[in-house]
Amino acid sequence: MTDSRQQDISHIGAASGLQEAGVLARGGARARRVGVKVPEITAWFWVAKVLTTGMGETTSDFLVHHIDPVVALGLGGCGLAASLVLQFAVRRYVPWVYWLAVVMVSVFGTMAADAVHVVLGVPYLVSTVFFLVALSAVFLLWYRSEKTLSIHSVDTRCREVFYWIAVLVTFALGTATGDMTAYSLDLGYLASGVVFVAAIGVGTLWYWRGWLAAIPSFWFVYILTRPLGASFADWTAVSSDRGGLGWGTGPVSLGLAACIAAVVTYLSIAGKRNAARRFG
Incomplete structure:
Protein backbone atom coordinates (compact mmCIF):
# COMPACT_ATOMS: atom_id res chain seq x y z
CA MET A 1 0.00 0.00 0.00
CA VAL A 36 -33.85 19.17 32.84
CA LYS A 37 -36.83 18.77 35.15
CA VAL A 38 -37.77 22.40 35.73
CA PRO A 39 -39.93 24.59 33.49
CA GLU A 40 -38.81 27.36 31.18
CA ILE A 41 -38.97 30.81 32.72
CA THR A 42 -41.91 32.46 30.97
CA ALA A 43 -44.73 34.75 32.07
CA TRP A 44 -46.82 31.64 32.80
CA PHE A 45 -44.10 30.39 35.16
CA TRP A 46 -44.44 33.53 37.27
CA VAL A 47 -48.24 33.39 37.16
CA ALA A 48 -48.18 29.80 38.44
CA LYS A 49 -45.54 30.68 41.04
CA VAL A 50 -47.60 33.54 42.53
CA LEU A 51 -50.77 31.41 42.55
CA THR A 52 -49.02 28.58 44.39
CA THR A 53 -47.61 30.95 46.99
CA GLY A 54 -51.04 32.37 47.69
CA MET A 55 -52.61 28.93 47.90
CA GLY A 56 -49.87 27.68 50.21
CA GLU A 57 -50.51 30.57 52.59
CA THR A 58 -54.28 30.24 52.84
CA THR A 59 -54.27 26.42 52.80
CA SER A 60 -51.78 26.35 55.65
CA ASP A 61 -53.88 28.81 57.65
CA PHE A 62 -57.04 26.80 56.95
CA LEU A 63 -55.49 23.52 58.08
CA VAL A 64 -53.89 24.77 61.29
CA HIS A 65 -57.12 26.50 62.35
CA HIS A 66 -59.44 23.60 61.57
CA ILE A 67 -57.42 20.62 62.78
CA ASP A 68 -54.72 20.11 65.38
CA PRO A 69 -51.65 22.13 64.29
CA VAL A 70 -49.31 19.19 64.96
CA VAL A 71 -51.48 16.94 62.80
CA ALA A 72 -51.63 19.65 60.13
CA LEU A 73 -47.84 19.94 60.12
CA GLY A 74 -47.51 16.17 59.86
CA LEU A 75 -49.94 16.02 56.95
CA GLY A 76 -48.08 18.85 55.24
CA GLY A 77 -44.78 17.06 55.69
CA CYS A 78 -46.19 13.79 54.33
CA GLY A 79 -47.69 15.57 51.35
CA LEU A 80 -44.38 17.30 50.65
CA ALA A 81 -42.42 14.05 50.92
CA ALA A 82 -44.82 12.21 48.58
CA SER A 83 -44.79 14.99 45.98
CA LEU A 84 -40.99 15.19 45.98
CA VAL A 85 -40.67 11.41 45.65
CA LEU A 86 -42.90 11.67 42.57
CA GLN A 87 -40.93 14.62 41.21
CA PHE A 88 -37.61 12.80 41.61
CA ALA A 89 -39.06 9.64 40.05
CA VAL A 90 -40.03 11.21 36.72
CA ARG A 91 -37.32 11.53 34.08
CA ARG A 92 -38.38 14.84 32.57
CA TYR A 93 -40.35 17.97 33.36
CA VAL A 94 -44.02 17.06 33.85
CA PRO A 95 -46.08 20.20 34.61
CA TRP A 96 -48.60 18.71 37.06
CA VAL A 97 -45.90 16.78 38.94
CA TYR A 98 -43.61 19.79 39.22
CA TRP A 99 -46.31 22.24 40.29
CA LEU A 100 -47.80 19.76 42.75
CA ALA A 101 -44.40 19.66 44.43
CA VAL A 102 -44.26 23.47 44.46
CA VAL A 103 -47.72 23.66 46.04
CA MET A 104 -46.71 21.23 48.78
CA VAL A 105 -43.47 23.13 49.35
CA SER A 106 -45.57 26.27 49.73
CA VAL A 107 -47.95 24.68 52.22
CA PHE A 108 -45.25 23.04 54.33
CA GLY A 109 -42.85 26.00 54.06
CA THR A 110 -45.59 28.28 55.39
CA MET A 111 -46.30 25.91 58.27
CA ALA A 112 -42.61 25.62 59.13
CA ALA A 113 -42.08 29.38 59.14
CA ASP A 114 -45.23 29.96 61.21
CA ALA A 115 -44.19 27.26 63.69
CA VAL A 116 -40.88 29.02 64.28
CA HIS A 117 -42.81 32.11 65.38
CA VAL A 118 -45.91 30.65 67.07
CA VAL A 119 -44.44 27.58 68.76
CA LEU A 120 -40.90 28.77 69.48
CA GLY A 121 -41.79 32.44 69.95
CA VAL A 122 -39.09 33.65 67.55
CA PRO A 123 -39.75 37.22 66.31
CA TYR A 124 -40.43 37.60 62.58
CA LEU A 125 -37.33 39.73 62.09
CA VAL A 126 -35.13 37.06 63.67
CA SER A 127 -36.72 34.25 61.65
CA THR A 128 -36.34 36.30 58.47
CA VAL A 129 -32.63 36.76 59.14
CA PHE A 130 -32.29 33.07 60.06
CA PHE A 131 -33.88 31.84 56.82
CA LEU A 132 -31.84 34.38 54.83
CA VAL A 133 -28.63 32.99 56.31
CA ALA A 134 -29.86 29.44 55.68
CA LEU A 135 -30.61 30.24 52.03
CA SER A 136 -27.20 31.87 51.61
CA ALA A 137 -25.59 28.71 52.96
CA VAL A 138 -27.58 26.55 50.52
CA PHE A 139 -26.56 28.75 47.60
CA LEU A 140 -22.93 28.69 48.71
CA LEU A 141 -22.84 24.89 48.96
CA TRP A 142 -24.71 24.54 45.67
CA TYR A 143 -22.30 26.84 43.84
CA ARG A 144 -19.18 25.26 45.35
CA SER A 145 -20.43 21.84 44.30
CA GLU A 146 -21.86 22.61 40.83
CA LYS A 147 -20.28 25.97 39.87
CA THR A 148 -23.67 27.38 38.87
CA LEU A 149 -27.01 28.36 40.42
CA SER A 150 -28.91 28.38 37.14
CA ILE A 151 -32.11 26.36 37.17
CA HIS A 152 -31.53 25.63 33.48
CA SER A 153 -28.65 23.41 34.58
CA VAL A 154 -30.78 21.25 36.90
CA ASP A 155 -30.03 18.10 34.91
CA THR A 156 -28.39 15.87 37.54
CA ARG A 157 -29.71 14.36 40.77
CA CYS A 158 -27.30 16.41 42.88
CA ARG A 159 -28.41 19.68 41.31
CA GLU A 160 -32.03 18.67 41.66
CA VAL A 161 -31.55 18.08 45.39
CA PHE A 162 -29.91 21.49 45.81
CA TYR A 163 -32.68 23.11 43.78
CA TRP A 164 -35.53 21.77 45.91
CA ILE A 165 -33.74 22.55 49.16
CA ALA A 166 -33.30 26.12 47.93
CA VAL A 167 -36.96 26.31 46.88
CA LEU A 168 -38.12 25.11 50.30
CA VAL A 169 -35.96 27.66 52.13
CA THR A 170 -37.09 30.49 49.81
CA PHE A 171 -40.71 29.75 50.70
CA ALA A 172 -39.92 29.78 54.41
CA LEU A 173 -37.94 33.01 53.99
CA GLY A 174 -40.73 34.60 51.97
CA THR A 175 -43.31 33.65 54.58
CA ALA A 176 -41.26 35.15 57.40
CA THR A 177 -40.58 38.29 55.36
CA GLY A 178 -44.25 38.78 54.52
CA ASP A 179 -45.28 38.32 58.16
CA MET A 180 -42.57 40.76 59.22
CA THR A 181 -43.85 43.52 56.95
CA ALA A 182 -47.50 42.83 57.76
CA TYR A 183 -47.15 42.48 61.54
CA SER A 184 -43.77 43.72 62.79
CA LEU A 185 -43.77 46.78 60.52
CA ASP A 186 -47.57 47.08 60.86
CA LEU A 187 -48.13 47.59 57.12
CA GLY A 188 -50.98 45.14 56.83
CA TYR A 189 -51.51 42.68 53.99
CA LEU A 190 -52.48 44.99 51.14
CA ALA A 191 -49.70 47.50 51.75
CA SER A 192 -47.21 44.65 52.12
CA GLY A 193 -48.27 43.27 48.74
CA VAL A 194 -47.77 46.67 47.14
CA VAL A 195 -44.30 46.93 48.70
CA PHE A 196 -43.29 43.57 47.23
CA VAL A 197 -44.68 44.53 43.81
CA ALA A 198 -42.47 47.63 43.92
CA ALA A 199 -39.43 45.60 45.05
CA ILE A 200 -39.92 43.11 42.20
CA GLY A 201 -40.24 46.04 39.79
CA VAL A 202 -36.92 47.43 41.02
CA GLY A 203 -35.21 44.07 40.58
CA THR A 204 -36.64 43.72 37.08
CA LEU A 205 -35.44 47.20 36.18
CA TRP A 206 -31.95 46.40 37.43
CA TYR A 207 -31.91 43.32 35.22
CA TRP A 208 -33.09 45.21 32.13
CA ARG A 209 -30.49 47.93 32.69
CA GLY A 210 -27.74 45.32 33.07
CA TRP A 211 -27.04 46.19 36.70
CA LEU A 212 -27.96 42.71 37.95
CA ALA A 213 -27.07 39.42 36.25
CA ALA A 214 -29.72 36.96 35.15
CA ILE A 215 -29.24 34.33 37.87
CA PRO A 216 -29.26 36.75 40.87
CA SER A 217 -32.23 38.52 39.28
CA PHE A 218 -34.14 35.28 39.00
CA TRP A 219 -33.61 34.27 42.62
CA PHE A 220 -34.32 37.81 43.87
CA VAL A 221 -37.70 37.80 42.15
CA TYR A 222 -38.33 34.15 43.05
CA ILE A 223 -37.93 34.90 46.75
CA LEU A 224 -40.16 37.99 46.64
CA THR A 225 -43.00 36.31 44.77
CA ARG A 226 -43.59 34.23 47.92
CA PRO A 227 -44.57 37.16 50.20
CA LEU A 228 -46.22 38.87 47.22
CA GLY A 229 -48.69 36.04 46.62
CA ALA A 230 -49.16 35.38 50.32
CA SER A 231 -49.87 39.02 51.13
CA PHE A 232 -52.64 39.38 48.54
CA ALA A 233 -54.07 35.94 49.40
CA ASP A 234 -54.22 36.89 53.09
CA TRP A 235 -55.78 40.23 52.20
CA THR A 236 -58.63 38.50 50.37
CA ALA A 237 -59.08 35.82 53.04
CA VAL A 238 -58.90 37.57 56.44
CA SER A 239 -61.79 39.42 58.01
CA SER A 240 -62.43 43.13 57.55
CA ASP A 241 -61.39 43.93 61.12
CA ARG A 242 -57.92 42.65 60.15
CA GLY A 243 -57.87 44.77 57.00
CA GLY A 244 -59.01 42.07 54.58
CA LEU A 245 -61.96 41.29 52.35
CA GLY A 246 -63.22 38.45 54.52
CA TRP A 247 -63.63 35.78 51.83
CA GLY A 248 -62.23 33.06 54.10
CA THR A 249 -59.17 30.83 53.81
CA GLY A 250 -61.17 27.84 52.54
CA PRO A 251 -62.88 29.56 49.57
CA VAL A 252 -59.69 31.45 48.64
CA SER A 253 -57.68 28.22 48.70
CA LEU A 254 -60.22 26.46 46.48
CA GLY A 255 -60.30 29.39 44.06
CA LEU A 256 -56.52 29.50 43.81
CA ALA A 257 -56.40 25.71 43.36
CA ALA A 258 -58.80 26.02 40.41
CA CYS A 259 -56.64 28.74 38.86
CA ILE A 260 -53.49 26.64 39.31
CA ALA A 261 -55.21 23.64 37.72
CA ALA A 262 -56.21 25.77 34.72
CA VAL A 263 -52.68 27.16 34.27
CA VAL A 264 -51.04 23.74 34.62
CA THR A 265 -53.51 22.23 32.13
CA TYR A 266 -52.64 24.96 29.65
CA LEU A 267 -48.92 24.40 30.18
CA SER A 268 -49.33 20.66 29.65
CA ILE A 269 -51.27 21.12 26.40
CA ALA A 270 -48.84 23.79 25.15
CA GLY A 271 -45.88 21.56 25.99
CA LYS A 272 -47.32 18.63 24.02
CA ARG A 273 -47.99 20.90 21.03
CA ASN A 274 -44.45 22.26 21.09
CA ALA A 275 -43.04 18.74 21.31
CA ALA A 276 -45.19 17.63 18.36
CA ARG A 277 -43.92 20.55 16.27
CA ARG A 278 -40.29 19.79 17.16
CA PHE A 279 -40.44 16.09 16.42
CA GLY A 280 -43.29 15.95 13.89
Whole structure:
Protein backbone atom coordinates (compact mmCIF):
# COMPACT_ATOMS: atom_id res chain seq x y z
CA MET A 1 0.00 0.00 0.00
CA THR A 2 1.37 3.37 -0.98
CA ASP A 3 2.06 6.14 1.50
CA SER A 4 -0.50 8.43 -0.17
CA ARG A 5 -3.24 5.83 0.16
CA GLN A 6 -2.35 5.23 3.78
CA GLN A 7 -2.64 8.97 4.40
CA ASP A 8 -6.05 9.07 2.65
CA ILE A 9 -7.31 6.22 4.85
CA SER A 10 -5.99 7.96 7.95
CA HIS A 11 -7.75 11.20 6.98
CA ILE A 12 -11.01 9.37 6.34
CA GLY A 13 -10.76 7.56 9.69
CA ALA A 14 -10.02 10.80 11.53
CA ALA A 15 -12.94 12.54 9.84
CA SER A 16 -15.27 9.68 10.71
CA GLY A 17 -14.09 9.76 14.30
CA LEU A 18 -14.69 13.50 14.54
CA GLN A 19 -18.12 13.12 12.99
CA GLU A 20 -19.02 10.36 15.44
CA ALA A 21 -17.76 12.42 18.33
CA GLY A 22 -19.89 15.35 17.15
CA VAL A 23 -22.97 13.15 16.96
CA LEU A 24 -22.33 11.81 20.46
CA ALA A 25 -21.78 15.32 21.79
CA ARG A 26 -25.04 16.54 20.25
CA GLY A 27 -26.80 13.48 21.59
CA GLY A 28 -25.40 14.14 25.05
CA ALA A 29 -26.55 17.75 24.88
CA ARG A 30 -30.03 16.60 23.89
CA ALA A 31 -30.01 14.12 26.78
CA ARG A 32 -29.08 16.87 29.19
CA ARG A 33 -31.84 19.11 27.90
CA VAL A 34 -34.40 16.33 28.13
CA GLY A 35 -33.16 15.62 31.63
CA VAL A 36 -33.85 19.17 32.84
CA LYS A 37 -36.83 18.77 35.15
CA VAL A 38 -37.77 22.40 35.73
CA PRO A 39 -39.93 24.59 33.49
CA GLU A 40 -38.81 27.36 31.18
CA ILE A 41 -38.97 30.81 32.72
CA THR A 42 -41.91 32.46 30.97
CA ALA A 43 -44.73 34.75 32.07
CA TRP A 44 -46.82 31.64 32.80
CA PHE A 45 -44.10 30.39 35.16
CA TRP A 46 -44.44 33.53 37.27
CA VAL A 47 -48.24 33.39 37.16
CA ALA A 48 -48.18 29.80 38.44
CA LYS A 49 -45.54 30.68 41.04
CA VAL A 50 -47.60 33.54 42.53
CA LEU A 51 -50.77 31.41 42.55
CA THR A 52 -49.02 28.58 44.39
CA THR A 53 -47.61 30.95 46.99
CA GLY A 54 -51.04 32.37 47.69
CA MET A 55 -52.61 28.93 47.90
CA GLY A 56 -49.87 27.68 50.21
CA GLU A 57 -50.51 30.57 52.59
CA THR A 58 -54.28 30.24 52.84
CA THR A 59 -54.27 26.42 52.80
CA SER A 60 -51.78 26.35 55.65
CA ASP A 61 -53.88 28.81 57.65
CA PHE A 62 -57.04 26.80 56.95
CA LEU A 63 -55.49 23.52 58.08
CA VAL A 64 -53.89 24.77 61.29
CA HIS A 65 -57.12 26.50 62.35
CA HIS A 66 -59.44 23.60 61.57
CA ILE A 67 -57.42 20.62 62.78
CA ASP A 68 -54.72 20.11 65.38
CA PRO A 69 -51.65 22.13 64.29
CA VAL A 70 -49.31 19.19 64.96
CA VAL A 71 -51.48 16.94 62.80
CA ALA A 72 -51.63 19.65 60.13
CA LEU A 73 -47.84 19.94 60.12
CA GLY A 74 -47.51 16.17 59.86
CA LEU A 75 -49.94 16.02 56.95
CA GLY A 76 -48.08 18.85 55.24
CA GLY A 77 -44.78 17.06 55.69
CA CYS A 78 -46.19 13.79 54.33
CA GLY A 79 -47.69 15.57 51.35
CA LEU A 80 -44.38 17.30 50.65
CA ALA A 81 -42.42 14.05 50.92
CA ALA A 82 -44.82 12.21 48.58
CA SER A 83 -44.79 14.99 45.98
CA LEU A 84 -40.99 15.19 45.98
CA VAL A 85 -40.67 11.41 45.65
CA LEU A 86 -42.90 11.67 42.57
CA GLN A 87 -40.93 14.62 41.21
CA PHE A 88 -37.61 12.80 41.61
CA ALA A 89 -39.06 9.64 40.05
CA VAL A 90 -40.03 11.21 36.72
CA ARG A 91 -37.32 11.53 34.08
CA ARG A 92 -38.38 14.84 32.57
CA TYR A 93 -40.35 17.97 33.36
CA VAL A 94 -44.02 17.06 33.85
CA PRO A 95 -46.08 20.20 34.61
CA TRP A 96 -48.60 18.71 37.06
CA VAL A 97 -45.90 16.78 38.94
CA TYR A 98 -43.61 19.79 39.22
CA TRP A 99 -46.31 22.24 40.29
CA LEU A 100 -47.80 19.76 42.75
CA ALA A 101 -44.40 19.66 44.43
CA VAL A 102 -44.26 23.47 44.46
CA VAL A 103 -47.72 23.66 46.04
CA MET A 104 -46.71 21.23 48.78
CA VAL A 105 -43.47 23.13 49.35
CA SER A 106 -45.57 26.27 49.73
CA VAL A 107 -47.95 24.68 52.22
CA PHE A 108 -45.25 23.04 54.33
CA GLY A 109 -42.85 26.00 54.06
CA THR A 110 -45.59 28.28 55.39
CA MET A 111 -46.30 25.91 58.27
CA ALA A 112 -42.61 25.62 59.13
CA ALA A 113 -42.08 29.38 59.14
CA ASP A 114 -45.23 29.96 61.21
CA ALA A 115 -44.19 27.26 63.69
CA VAL A 116 -40.88 29.02 64.28
CA HIS A 117 -42.81 32.11 65.38
CA VAL A 118 -45.91 30.65 67.07
CA VAL A 119 -44.44 27.58 68.76
CA LEU A 120 -40.90 28.77 69.48
CA GLY A 121 -41.79 32.44 69.95
CA VAL A 122 -39.09 33.65 67.55
CA PRO A 123 -39.75 37.22 66.31
CA TYR A 124 -40.43 37.60 62.58
CA LEU A 125 -37.33 39.73 62.09
CA VAL A 126 -35.13 37.06 63.67
CA SER A 127 -36.72 34.25 61.65
CA THR A 128 -36.34 36.30 58.47
CA VAL A 129 -32.63 36.76 59.14
CA PHE A 130 -32.29 33.07 60.06
CA PHE A 131 -33.88 31.84 56.82
CA LEU A 132 -31.84 34.38 54.83
CA VAL A 133 -28.63 32.99 56.31
CA ALA A 134 -29.86 29.44 55.68
CA LEU A 135 -30.61 30.24 52.03
CA SER A 136 -27.20 31.87 51.61
CA ALA A 137 -25.59 28.71 52.96
CA VAL A 138 -27.58 26.55 50.52
CA PHE A 139 -26.56 28.75 47.60
CA LEU A 140 -22.93 28.69 48.71
CA LEU A 141 -22.84 24.89 48.96
CA TRP A 142 -24.71 24.54 45.67
CA TYR A 143 -22.30 26.84 43.84
CA ARG A 144 -19.18 25.26 45.35
CA SER A 145 -20.43 21.84 44.30
CA GLU A 146 -21.86 22.61 40.83
CA LYS A 147 -20.28 25.97 39.87
CA THR A 148 -23.67 27.38 38.87
CA LEU A 149 -27.01 28.36 40.42
CA SER A 150 -28.91 28.38 37.14
CA ILE A 151 -32.11 26.36 37.17
CA HIS A 152 -31.53 25.63 33.48
CA SER A 153 -28.65 23.41 34.58
CA VAL A 154 -30.78 21.25 36.90
CA ASP A 155 -30.03 18.10 34.91
CA THR A 156 -28.39 15.87 37.54
CA ARG A 157 -29.71 14.36 40.77
CA CYS A 158 -27.30 16.41 42.88
CA ARG A 159 -28.41 19.68 41.31
CA GLU A 160 -32.03 18.67 41.66
CA VAL A 161 -31.55 18.08 45.39
CA PHE A 162 -29.91 21.49 45.81
CA TYR A 163 -32.68 23.11 43.78
CA TRP A 164 -35.53 21.77 45.91
CA ILE A 165 -33.74 22.55 49.16
CA ALA A 166 -33.30 26.12 47.93
CA VAL A 167 -36.96 26.31 46.88
CA LEU A 168 -38.12 25.11 50.30
CA VAL A 169 -35.96 27.66 52.13
CA THR A 170 -37.09 30.49 49.81
CA PHE A 171 -40.71 29.75 50.70
CA ALA A 172 -39.92 29.78 54.41
CA LEU A 173 -37.94 33.01 53.99
CA GLY A 174 -40.73 34.60 51.97
CA THR A 175 -43.31 33.65 54.58
CA ALA A 176 -41.26 35.15 57.40
CA THR A 177 -40.58 38.29 55.36
CA GLY A 178 -44.25 38.78 54.52
CA ASP A 179 -45.28 38.32 58.16
CA MET A 180 -42.57 40.76 59.22
CA THR A 181 -43.85 43.52 56.95
CA ALA A 182 -47.50 42.83 57.76
CA TYR A 183 -47.15 42.48 61.54
CA SER A 184 -43.77 43.72 62.79
CA LEU A 185 -43.77 46.78 60.52
CA ASP A 186 -47.57 47.08 60.86
CA LEU A 187 -48.13 47.59 57.12
CA GLY A 188 -50.98 45.14 56.83
CA TYR A 189 -51.51 42.68 53.99
CA LEU A 190 -52.48 44.99 51.14
CA ALA A 191 -49.70 47.50 51.75
CA SER A 192 -47.21 44.65 52.12
CA GLY A 193 -48.27 43.27 48.74
CA VAL A 194 -47.77 46.67 47.14
CA VAL A 195 -44.30 46.93 48.70
CA PHE A 196 -43.29 43.57 47.23
CA VAL A 197 -44.68 44.53 43.81
CA ALA A 198 -42.47 47.63 43.92
CA ALA A 199 -39.43 45.60 45.05
CA ILE A 200 -39.92 43.11 42.20
CA GLY A 201 -40.24 46.04 39.79
CA VAL A 202 -36.92 47.43 41.02
CA GLY A 203 -35.21 44.07 40.58
CA THR A 204 -36.64 43.72 37.08
CA LEU A 205 -35.44 47.20 36.18
CA TRP A 206 -31.95 46.40 37.43
CA TYR A 207 -31.91 43.32 35.22
CA TRP A 208 -33.09 45.21 32.13
CA ARG A 209 -30.49 47.93 32.69
CA GLY A 210 -27.74 45.32 33.07
CA TRP A 211 -27.04 46.19 36.70
CA LEU A 212 -27.96 42.71 37.95
CA ALA A 213 -27.07 39.42 36.25
CA ALA A 214 -29.72 36.96 35.15
CA ILE A 215 -29.24 34.33 37.87
CA PRO A 216 -29.26 36.75 40.87
CA SER A 217 -32.23 38.52 39.28
CA PHE A 218 -34.14 35.28 39.00
CA TRP A 219 -33.61 34.27 42.62
CA PHE A 220 -34.32 37.81 43.87
CA VAL A 221 -37.70 37.80 42.15
CA TYR A 222 -38.33 34.15 43.05
CA ILE A 223 -37.93 34.90 46.75
CA LEU A 224 -40.16 37.99 46.64
CA THR A 225 -43.00 36.31 44.77
CA ARG A 226 -43.59 34.23 47.92
CA PRO A 227 -44.57 37.16 50.20
CA LEU A 228 -46.22 38.87 47.22
CA GLY A 229 -48.69 36.04 46.62
CA ALA A 230 -49.16 35.38 50.32
CA SER A 231 -49.87 39.02 51.13
CA PHE A 232 -52.64 39.38 48.54
CA ALA A 233 -54.07 35.94 49.40
CA ASP A 234 -54.22 36.89 53.09
CA TRP A 235 -55.78 40.23 52.20
CA THR A 236 -58.63 38.50 50.37
CA ALA A 237 -59.08 35.82 53.04
CA VAL A 238 -58.90 37.57 56.44
CA SER A 239 -61.79 39.42 58.01
CA SER A 240 -62.43 43.13 57.55
CA ASP A 241 -61.39 43.93 61.12
CA ARG A 242 -57.92 42.65 60.15
CA GLY A 243 -57.87 44.77 57.00
CA GLY A 244 -59.01 42.07 54.58
CA LEU A 245 -61.96 41.29 52.35
CA GLY A 246 -63.22 38.45 54.52
CA TRP A 247 -63.63 35.78 51.83
CA GLY A 248 -62.23 33.06 54.10
CA THR A 249 -59.17 30.83 53.81
CA GLY A 250 -61.17 27.84 52.54
CA PRO A 251 -62.88 29.56 49.57
CA VAL A 252 -59.69 31.45 48.64
CA SER A 253 -57.68 28.22 48.70
CA LEU A 254 -60.22 26.46 46.48
CA GLY A 255 -60.30 29.39 44.06
CA LEU A 256 -56.52 29.50 43.81
CA ALA A 257 -56.40 25.71 43.36
CA ALA A 258 -58.80 26.02 40.41
CA CYS A 259 -56.64 28.74 38.86
CA ILE A 260 -53.49 26.64 39.31
CA ALA A 261 -55.21 23.64 37.72
CA ALA A 262 -56.21 25.77 34.72
CA VAL A 263 -52.68 27.16 34.27
CA VAL A 264 -51.04 23.74 34.62
CA THR A 265 -53.51 22.23 32.13
CA TYR A 266 -52.64 24.96 29.65
CA LEU A 267 -48.92 24.40 30.18
CA SER A 268 -49.33 20.66 29.65
CA ILE A 269 -51.27 21.12 26.40
CA ALA A 270 -48.84 23.79 25.15
CA GLY A 271 -45.88 21.56 25.99
CA LYS A 272 -47.32 18.63 24.02
CA ARG A 273 -47.99 20.90 21.03
CA ASN A 274 -44.45 22.26 21.09
CA ALA A 275 -43.04 18.74 21.31
CA ALA A 276 -45.19 17.63 18.36
CA ARG A 277 -43.92 20.55 16.27
CA ARG A 278 -40.29 19.79 17.16
CA PHE A 279 -40.44 16.09 16.42
CA GLY A 280 -43.29 15.95 13.89
